[in-house]
Amino acid sequence: MEIEIDDPTRPDVTALLTEHLADMYATSPAESVHALDVAALTAPGITFWTAREDGILLGCGALREVDPTHAEIKSMRTTAAARGRGVAAAVLARMTEVARERGCARLSLETGVEEYFESARRLYLRHGFTASEPFGDYRPDRHSVFLTKEL
Numbered sequence: 001m002e003i004e005i006d007d008p009t010r011p012d013v014t015a016l017l018t019e020h021l022a023d024m025y026a027t028s029p030a031e032s033v034h035a036l037d038v039a040a041l042t043a044p045g046i047t048f049w050t051a052r053e054d055g056i057l058l059g060c061g062a063l064r065e066v067d068p069t070h071a072e073i074k075s076m077r078t079t080a081a082a083r084g085r086g087v088a089a090a091v092l093a094r095m096t097e098v099a100r101e102r103g104c105a106r107l108s109l110e111t112g113v114e115e116y117f118e119s120a121r122r123l124y125l126r127h128g129f130t131a132s133e134p135f136g137d138y139r140p141d142r143h144s145v146f147l148t149k150e151l
Helices: 011-027 087-101 115-126
Strands: 002-005 046-053 056-067 070-078 106-112 144-150
Touching: 002 087, 011 056, 011 070, 011 115, 046 087, 056 087, 070 087, 087 106, 087 115, 106 115, 115 144
Parallel strands: 070 106
Antiparallel strands: 002 046, 046 056, 056 070, 106 144
């Protein structure tokens, strides 16, 4: 599996991100959906990765700079065909490594409270994240869980 910086506007990635956004809006109230669309993932301060095997897209993830010592995980998604193969853990490990290299002292994320997000929450907790207060521009939201990890 290769995990590399990639372009979120590539057709296969756009399809995966469109699916991701559709699932977020189907699962959470619109005001509690904090997923980024393709255009937002091309903004300065965001680095976007894909995981591929023999050129086939397996998953993706992004880092957004909150401030020079704090980064946020965004747009973590694994294709249906690749679930259960450790893709998300591998992308998370790569993003954590890069955040450390960039001098980040903290890595945070927001995810949902609904059962749909249970596997994501377990992944992050297994990798050392703990519950936290809202960060950056987030506000308390009964549909959101905030997690952080000191690097």
